């Protein structure tokens with residue numbers, strides 16, 4: 220099987236968020252970056268498991284600047300065979316999707332994996348956009364995936380349950396919890412990763428469709444009102460009369 | 466300028482998120498068109514929430530699972546109407562088609578819009594609520610998904626003009642094997658009241674007090690990640706950064722410390738109640754109401770008080 224995994228770099232989950240001076244971008248100062256958890260824990264690991272079972276290759280692709288190589292090397296250390304970095308600071312999901320689709324269009328991947336969403340932009344967009352650009356079926360929020368011959372059986376999370384779908388064509392799948400178990404790279408993996416190929420390609424032109432023009436912090440809570448643990452009637456009264464939620 | 470809303474059909478009916486999307490669309494444009502799949506008796510209700518024209522794609526409801534097909538149907542209708550905005554609910558289907566439709570229309574896309582747009586400016590939260598971003602559309606069309614609970618739809622007596630059309634046939638690439646949904650309770654992403662519990666519960670055998678409280682309130686249950694990871698509760702209950710993000714009117718957190726990754730999934734709840742025995746628990750800082758005490762005493766007492774209030 221020929222597999223492609225889209226990986227992105229995001230601020231670490233506890234990062235304190237601040238903005239650049241004009242409030243139009245996240246400030247990178249003092250922020251630790253990681254591989255987006257959905258990409259690392261679920262998409263990448265499931266791709267590697269499929270390769271281990273059925274043979275083939277796992278390529279990872281990232282659209283990003285040279286400082287992303289550390290995240291890409293980690294993906295190689297976990298078990299991807301080779302990597303591609305499209306050398307650009309991605310302006311939007313639309314931009315990223317065009318780069319991934321351009322790279323993948325003539326390479327006959329059986330499955331292209333993305334994560335459910337990036338934990339910073341929460342877009343859930345790159346996967347379906349790549350699928351549309353390549354005219355492939357897309358499966359969102361896959362929590363289970365089995366492959367037998369050409370047939371992929373995919374369990375997708377939907378509101379309040381699951382949907383099991385089958386597809387025999389090449390497809391794009393976005394990974395969510397359940398698809399695989401996180402793997403920690405071992406020493407041998409880390410050593411091998413240094414020698415694995417990391418190709419750098421230049422981006423194709425994409426016209427901008429939207430941009431962030433302002434960022435702000437949400438208003439915080441005005442403070443907690445403590446209620447006597449012996450007096451739950453009071454809490455019910457507050458929820459009813461003051462908060463008006465019950 | 467015309468606007469197109471796609472609403473998901475669920476068992477020949479619509480969910481709250483569908484009415485919200487229609488209502489939102491009708492507030493944004495006088496010329497509010499709605500697209501729905503499958504012909505059935507509940508279609509006219511969409512008119513009561515603000516649809517002016519309803520376009521019924523004459524196909525099986527199950528076809529909605531094929532987002533490749535659905536995106537084409539939506540994009541074709543949007544082009545035909547020259548729609549300036551395409552509104553989808555922020556559901557699994559909505560998110561799966563938003564990007565596809567945007568590519569087809571060369572449109573701007575903003576997922577998770579959480580307020581009324583101003584002109585070409587759309588607001589959404591980023592980083593699980595740690596920031597609020599304004600996206601400005603640079604394209605002639607914008608495709609957006611609407612967060613649940615952003616508007617409160619009001620029904621009127623209005624009616625809509627209904628047109629049935631036959632869309633292109635399904636591509637055979639995707640086959641639906643089975644659909645398995647939890648019956649009875651409101652799914653977590655749609656719930657208005659949520660009772661959630663964490664590791665403070667000590668073990669799965671103690672969950673009956675959580676279920677009783679949820680039952681008394683008519684709430685849906687949720688849990689923290691370690692609780693789902695250790696199998697105390699099913700995965701679909703896991704909320705937070707790596708679980709699902711929810712936005713109910715009331716979120717009651719019981720025996721949950723309030724780690725930042727947990728808060729990322731719940732801090733948009735309108736009202737948060739925290740029950741914890743540790744005064745230093747970070748969750749109190751994100752709460753509206755706090756109860757400092759042992760959950761094994763407090764929760765049954767709260768259930769009792771809710772029952773008395775309801776009767």
Ligand SMILES: Cc1cc2nc3c(=O)[nH]c(=O)nc-3n(C[C@H](O)[C@H](O)[C@H](O)COP(=O)(O)OP(=O)(O)OC[C@H]3O[C@@H](n4cnc5c(N)ncnc54)[C@H](O)[C@@H]3O)c2cc1C
Pocket residue numbers: 232256662663664665666688689690691692703704705706707708719720721722723724725726727730740741742743746758759760761
């Ligand atoms: C990348 C990443 C992603 C993550 N994503 C998520 C996520 O999506 N969702 C999530 O929930 N977590 C997530 N986590 C884990 C998160 O950091 C916390 O570890 C987790 O939320 C803690 O769960 P908890 O509050 O149930 O348990 P604990 O932190 O152990 O808290 C238990 C609480 O119960 C209280 N308590 C104990 N006994 C009682 C009692 N008798 N009465 C009252 N109170 C009591 C304690 O005071 C304590 O505050 C993530 C972590 C990482 C690193």
Ligand SMILES: Nc1ncnc2c1ncn2[C@@H]1O[C@H](COP(=O)(O)O)[C@@H](O)[C@H]1O
Pocket residue numbers: 224225226227228255257258280281282283309312315332333334335336337340341342343344345346
């Ligand atoms: N810069 C990027 N390079 C490669 N893949 C990306 C990039 N950004 C996002 N992705 C992929 O797209 C998924 C969804 O991202 P998003 O649409 O931003 O929520 C991520 O989980 C990644 O798999």
